[in-house]
Amino acid sequence: MSHLIVEEAGMVDITRPWVVDTPLSAKYPIYTRSNVAEVTPTPATPLMWTSIGGLPGEREWRHALVEFGAFDLDEFDPDRIEIQGLIHGYIYLNVSIQRIFGVRMPGATPDLIDQTYFGNRQVVRPYEPRPGDDDPRFTERIGASIGKLVQGDGAAGFEDDVATAARVRAERPDLRAASEQELLARFNDVLEGPYRPVVGKHYALIYESSVATGMLAQALAPLEDKTLEVRLISGLGGVDSATPSYALWDLSRLVTASATLTAEFDSGVPGLLDRLRKLDAPDVREFLDRFARFQREYGSRGTEEWEICPPTWETHPGLPLAMVDRMRFQPDDADPKPRARKLAEERVALEKEVRARLSGSPEALGAFDTASRLVARIMPTRERSKTNAVRMLHEARMAAQELGRRYAEAGHFARLDDISMVRRDELDALVAGPASFAPVVAERRAWYERLCELDPPFIVDGTPPPVETWPEAKEPAVDVARSGDVLTGLAACPGRVTGPARVLHDPADAAELQPGEILVARVTDPGWTPLFVSAAGVVVSVGATLSHAAIVSRELGIPCVVGVRHASKRIKDGMVLTVDGTAGVVTVE
Incomplete structure (x- = not known):
């Protein structure tokens, strides 16, 4: 495969480290794409990594681990990221650090950490103990944190964060009328103001939720039924990430009930909003009003939510409209709300059954009840914390995108999202002289697009394989599944x-x-x-x-x-x- 790209900007050699790559940790050498690949399936752009991930994200993540009692701050290198890794732009999670967390966590093991990330597949070398990994001080600290968590004293203030996120959205200025300096100030003010503490809570909840599910797994172990855990964490209710689906379903029912809306959807999603806005009918007005409310409430959501210029439901309304278009062909009994209620009823019935099976041991029953209550509280909170963070992040990136729009319109950029090819420390210089960045951005864009075509290694242990050995992402699998597999x-x-x-x-x-x-x-x-x-x-x-x-x-x-x-x-x-x-x-x- 070719790793040199000829563009107007010249030859782009992607065998070099990406613009914001940093050396991997020698102290903690094992990294994985597990879990992070679904959040960041494509390479991190320079503006994302220097504003949201990288050192800004690392600081919040380290703080969460230290506050939880799992690490001391001096166990990390102050000059580079270690909990994360960036290899030719692709984000990795450090398995070595997570395994140490498993050693120090009461009731956990490195094998259980591996199970979380890799399932039943042995894809990485076994954990090798190091001096200090099993220091009982950390186990004692984590135990104290778990005690507070069980008592309901974990990360708090999430309802306040919901209100803050709504306030930040309501305070969005007229971005088209703002000066470039005002746009840059809005970007920085949101990231360094309300966003940071909220995303810090989300990092803390990553560990708190693992505690909750770990406690549940331990409580269920005597029953020797591996299907119980997933059935008992289903249908909890109040999960923010599911709420947009219910809203889109309701919009789809408006379409099925209206001949006018159905005819417009039959004509295709492209140009749909423009066509609807030209119609003066009560059912069309109701749909447009409710879709506008949907965009205001959920417009921050979309794919690659931690990026600077992702296709969100506010910036790309065709995405949620296409989902409404698919849902309208479903029968009424496919409504997800009754299905969710049924799943919740099954979970409640299963909880009663498990309690009956554990009733002979008050200790085992108490452990199950404690774990169940904690899961029911922590899991929805974990999703709410992410929703709050993404809503605030969206307000920062909308300001950055307006800068990108202007520079694309002026011919400095080829496209709006080229703004993400600039590092955060370059933004002041960009605003001062956008024309000077045109060749730099063009080169980085060509480089980035080529990296997007590659399939990064799932595991890196020490030195990553050369990028020229990475397969193409769309390369077909040799062993296509067959009947009976x-x-x-x-x-x-x-x-x-x-x-x-x-x-x-x-x-x-x-x-x-x-x-x-x-x-x-x-x-x-x-x-x-x-x-x-x-x-x-x-x-x-x-x-x-x-x-x-x-x-x-x-x-x-x-x-x-x-x-x-x-x-x-x-x-x-x-x-x-x-x-x-x-x-x-x-x-x-």
Whole structure:
């Protein structure tokens, strides 16, 4: 494959480290794309990494680990990132550090950490103990944090954060009328003001939620039934990431009830809003009013939510409209709200059954009740913390995007999102002289686009393989699945369903998904999950029990299996699949 790209900017050699790559840690040498691949499936842009990820994100993450009692601050290198890694732009999570967390965490082990990230696959060398890893001081500190968490004294103030996020949105100035300096000030003020403490809480909740699910797994261990955990964390209710799906479903019912709206949707999603705005009919006005409210409430959501210029539901309204278009073909009894209630009822009944089975041991029953209460509190809070962070982040990036729009309109950039090719420390110089950045941005854009075409290694242990050995992302799998094959993953949402496969690589391809089909994807994030409502089941190549696809499918009641290696390559459109979301297997019929 060629790793030199000829553009107007000249030769781009992608074998060099990406613009914002940093050396990996020698002290903590094992990294993985597990979990982070669904959040950041493409390389990190320079502005994202220097504003949101990288050192800014590392500081908040380290603070969360230290506050939880798992590490001392001096265990980290102050001059480089270590909890994360960036290899030719692709973000990695440090497994070595997470394993030490498993050593120090009461009741956990490095093997349990590996199980969280890799399922049943042994894809990395076993944990090797190091001096200080098992220091009892950390176990004692974590134990104290867990005690506070059980008592309800964990990260708090989330309802206040909801109000703050709404306030920051309400205070958005007229960005088109703002000066470039005012846009830059808005970007910086939001990131350094309300955003930082909120995203810090989200990092803390990553560990608190792992404590909750770990306690539940321990409490269920005597019953020797591996299906119990996923069934008992389903249908919890109040999960913010599922709420947009309910709103889009309600919009789809407006369409099915209106001949006028149906006719306009039949004419296609492109140009739909413009056509609707020219019509003066009560049902059309109601749809437009409710869609405007949807965009104001959920417009920050979309794919690649931690990036600077992602396709969000505010900036790309065709994305949610395409999902409404798919949902309108579903019968009324496909309403996700009753399915979610049914799943909740099944969970409550299962809790009673488990209590009865544990009733002979007051200690075991008490451990189960404590874990159940903690899961029910922490899991929705974890998603709310992310929603709050993303809403505030969106306000910062809208200011940056307005800068990008202006520079594209002036001819300095080829496209609006070229603003993301600039590092944060370059923004002042960009505003002072945007024309001087044109060749730099063009070169970085060509470089970035080529990196997007590659499939980074899942695991890096020490020195990463040279980028010229990385396969093409769209390279077909050699071993295409055949009838009778059983593909193993992780149980994400209970239930069993059979239907034809539909492999999608982008939520923009929503129109291809037909009622009754099994949605198969490499990764999913919030921009995908309303599509779950239109799918009979979901299969995802990358993911874990607490990944986004798993959390939302459990709220919507959609049978789901995640972590099915190479599923989006091995499975082809039309293959009949049976998805067993309770057992975590996919059978090709």
